[in-house]
Amino acid sequence: MALDKQQLVEMYRRMCRIRYFEEAVIEIHSSGELIGPAHPYIGEEAVAVGACAALRDTDRIAGNHRSHGHPIAKGGDVNRAMAEILGKSDGYCKGKGGSMHLADFSIGILGESGIVASSVPIATGAALAAKLSKQDFVSLVFFGDGASNQGACHESMNMASLWDLPVIFMCENNGYAITTSYKNSVSVDHVSDRASAYGMPGVLIDGQDAIAVWEATNEAVRRARAGEGPTLIEAMTYRFEDHSLGLDKIRKSEYRTQEEVDEAMTRDPLPIHRSAMINQGFATDDECDEIEATVHTEIEGAVEFARNSPYPKPEDLYEDMWATPV
Amino acid sequence: MATKTYIQAIAEATIEEMERDKSVFTMGEDLRHSVYGATAGLVERFGEDRVLDTPLSENGFFGAALGASLCGMRPIVETVTSFLWVGMDQLISQAAKMRYMFGGQAELPVTFRVRMFYARGASAHHSDRNYPVFMNTPGLKIICPSNAYDAKGLMKTAVRDNDVCLLFEDGIAISSRMEVPDNADLPNGELLVPFGVANIVQPGSDVTIVGIAGGVQHAIDAAKVLEAEGVSAEIIDPRTLVPLDKETILKSVAKTGRLVVVDPAHKMCSAGSEIASIVAQEGFWDLQAPIQVVASEQVNVPYSPALEPLIYPTPSKVVAAIREVLD
Numbered sequence: 001m002a003l004d005k006q007q008l009v010e011m012y013r014r015m016c017r018i019r020y021f022e023e024a025v026i027e028i029h030s031s032g033e034l035i036g037p038a039h040p041y042i043g044e045e046a047v048a049v050g051a052c053a054a055l056r057d058t059d060r061i062a063g064n065h066r067s068h069g070h071p072i073a074k075g076g077d078v079n080r081a082m083a084e085i086l087g088k089s090d091g092y093c094k095g096k097g098g099s100m101h102l103a104d105f106s107i108g109i110l111g112e113s114g115i116v117a118s119s120v121p122i123a124t125g126a127a128l129a130a131k132l133s134k135q136d137f138v139s140l141v142f143f144g145d146g147a148s149n150q151g152a153c154h155e156s157m158n159m160a161s162l163w164d165l166p167v168i169f170m171c172e173n174n175g176y177a178i179t180t181s182y183k184n185s186v187s188v189d190h191v192s193d194r195a196s197a198y199g200m201p202g203v204l205i206d207g208q209d210a211i212a213v214w215e216a217t218n219e220a221v222r223r224a225r226a227g228e229g230p231t232l233i234e235a236m237t238y239r240f241e242d243h244s245l246g247l248d249k250i251r252k253s254e255y256r257t258q259e260e261v262d263e264a265m266t267r268d269p270l271p272i273h274r275s276a277m278i279n280q281g282f283a284t285d286d287e288c289d290e291i292e293a294t295v296h297t298e299i300e301g302a303v304e305f306a307r308n309s310p311y312p313k314p315e316d317l318y319e320d321m322w323a324t325p326v
Numbered sequence: 327m328a329t330k331t332y333i334q335a336i337a338e339a340t341i342e343e344m345e346r347d348k349s350v351f352t353m354g355e356d357l358r359h360s361v362y363g364a365t366a367g368l369v370e371r372f373g374e375d376r377v378l379d380t381p382l383s384e385n386g387f388f389g390a391a392l393g394a395s396l397c398g399m400r401p402i403v404e405t406v407t408s409f410l411w412v413g414m415d416q417l418i419s420q421a422a423k424m425r426y427m428f429g430g431q432a433e434l435p436v437t438f439r440v441r442m443f444y445a446r447g448a449s450a451h452h453s454d455r456n457y458p459v460f461m462n463t464p465g466l467k468i469i470c471p472s473n474a475y476d477a478k479g480l481m482k483t484a485v486r487d488n489d490v491c492l493l494f495e496d497g498i499a500i501s502s503r504m505e506v507p508d509n510a511d512l513p514n515g516e517l518l519v520p521f522g523v524a525n526i527v528q529p530g531s532d533v534t535i536v537g538i539a540g541g542v543q544h545a546i547d548a549a550k551v552l553e554a555e556g557v558s559a560e561i562i563d564p565r566t567l568v569p570l571d572k573e574t575i576l577k578s579v580a581k582t583g584r585l586v587v588v589d590p591a592h593k594m595c596s597a598g599s600e601i602a603s604i605v606a607q608e609g610f611w612d613l614q615a616p617i618q619v620v621a622s623e624q625v626n627v628p629y630s631p632a633l634e635p636l637i638y639p640t641p642s643k644v645v646a647a648i649r650e651v652l653d
């Protein structure tokens with residue numbers, strides 16, 4: 001199976017959507033309009049988009065604090081995502097969750113989590129539900145190289161393999177957990193090397209190439225749906241921005257060299273995908289420019305939508321605490 | 327005398343204790359680059375062996391700190407309130423219980439420095455004020471400095487203490503600045519604040535306000551407002567919740583007959599409700615009005631700037647509570 005023109009173009013559109021969305025968030029943050037933390041996904045777009053391109057609406061995803069790219073890649077609405085980041089009532093979580101907790105259960109986005117690795121068991125449980133209820137959806141969880149060191153991660157992978165659960169563990173290895181480098185925190189060369197210890201396939205891929213991510217995910221999804229169990233995919237990627245907005249003002253020293261950042265930025269997933277489409281004759285330069293322009297307008301609209309959305313009211317404070325209020 | 331921030335005071339205490347005692351070492355996430363502000367320059371000064379950047383494995387490294395402490399080391403662990411949940415097994419089933427369970431054989435001189443972020447738009451996963459949870463488990467000492475002076479003095483005492491200490495660093499107070507004497511200006515050459523001794527922040531006669539951590543500043547601000555109306559408030563900062571200096575609180579209530587407690591934690595089973603319970607049980611006949619507890623609403627921390635500020639204690643909520651007890 002290969003991706004067709006429509007799919008490739010849609011992937012590019014979503015990558016642009018994430019990139020411009022994040023650029024808008026950075027701008028909003030620097031103007032002081034955004035008070036809480038936010039973690040830009042810029043540089044890693046191909047991972048979320050390549051992975052979600054292999055999923056259906058009914059498939060479930062869960063993610064982490066670097067939280068805007070995953071829901072947008074799954075088809076989330078940028079208006080509601082931006083409104084949530086500004087804490088507005090039209091936001092995905094009515095302003096209760098904010099940047100780190102975007103979720104849209106209606107299209108399988110089970111939520112982003114601020115506690116590192118805490119989504120990994122959740123996605124495992126979603127896969128357990130699919131198996132127990134004999135439904136054919138799969139679940140996929142995005143987590144970082146840092147998260148791979150949490151007990152919750154190891155425990156989940158063992159259970160998933162033991163029970164042949166339809167889950168895809170998508171490790172976004174961007175080389176760092178805040179300032180701590182991969183080599184100072186992981187005992188093996190690759191997170192995917194650990195897969196054999198759990199008895200599942202471990203696949204190492206280029207996370208800057210959306211098509212490569214799609215290929216690996218597509219095979220993992222096939223396995224999962226066929227009842228063959230989980231797969232651990234490690235996508236090598238890089239975040240072009242600092243860990244979180246404003247961190248540069250807090251931390252006391254540099255943890256990456258400028259050369260390393262510059263070098264990584266030569267492998268920008270957007271131009272990589274754009275040229276792949278053009279080289280294979282699936283799109284022209286004009287078509288790509290057109291997509292970019294449309295998405296720019298879409299994001300401007302999202303910012304305006306978010307700004308115009310009302311704040312939640314004081315009486316909303318206790319809403320949504322309970323299924324049956326106490 | 328030099329003025330210092332709370333965070334500088336913590337950093338100074340760490341350096342002094344590491345210099346004094348070779349068995350003291352520090353572990354936590356992102357220490358080298360001092361993401362949480364108190365560990366800059368430590369690696370350069372003490373080397374990587376004594377300043378360990380850990381993988382993201384809280385349950386693992388909390389437990390490793392405990393294990394090391396059983397064998398003669400005195401670890402200082404840096405973390406954040408919300409990440410304590412990940413290491414709960416080690417904190418509750420091991421840290422709190424080992425000494426007692428093993429008939430007093432286990433010595434656990436570990437200090438957990440726990441940053442308590444809240445009220446800054448960090449949402450439900452990064453805004454926990456969870457010291458009351460740990461008060462409910464016997465075996466852990468709970469330290470809640472409200473200012474730089476106490477932060478330094480209590481931190482040094484914690485490192486020397488032979489029990490597990492959880493020192494909660496109030497995220498609102500950490501950039502506050504005050505005079506903290508240099509060691510050369512102190513009679514004993516160093517600053518130590520004992521556990522279990524409350525600080526009477528200001529004496530007064532009409533009402534007792536007990537403030538916890540960031541709640542102390544709210545108490546001070548509220549007292550100022552009411553001072554203009556002729557109300558004399560006595561403000562007490564317990565500084566440590568386990569052990570708790572209940573004598574100082576009871577003595578104050580005996581004098582004023584009225585009690586307001588200000589606690590940034592959620593109200594149900596809070597430090598505030600524990601203090602109210604003690605005074606109700608042991609100081610009932612001194613009370614002239616029902617006790618008021620000003621604590622956080624019993625709801626998760628919402629993200630929106632339109633909602634989050636509604637849930638915490640504020641000086642105006644404290645003023646209203648004082649009026650209530652004076653009524």
Ligand SMILES: Cc1ncc(C[n+]2csc(CCOP(=O)(O)OP(=O)(O)O)c2C)c(N)n1
Nearest residue numbers: 066114115116144145146147176177178409
């Ligand atoms: C349990 C827990 N510990 C620590 C943190 C603080 N923290 C937030 S993100 C992060 C690094 C995560 O690294 P990684 O999993 O590689 O994801 P990345 O940020 O690189 O995308 C840390 C340490 C947290 N949120 N949760």
Ligand SMILES: [Mg+2]
Nearest residue numbers: 144145176177
């Ligand atoms: Mg990472």
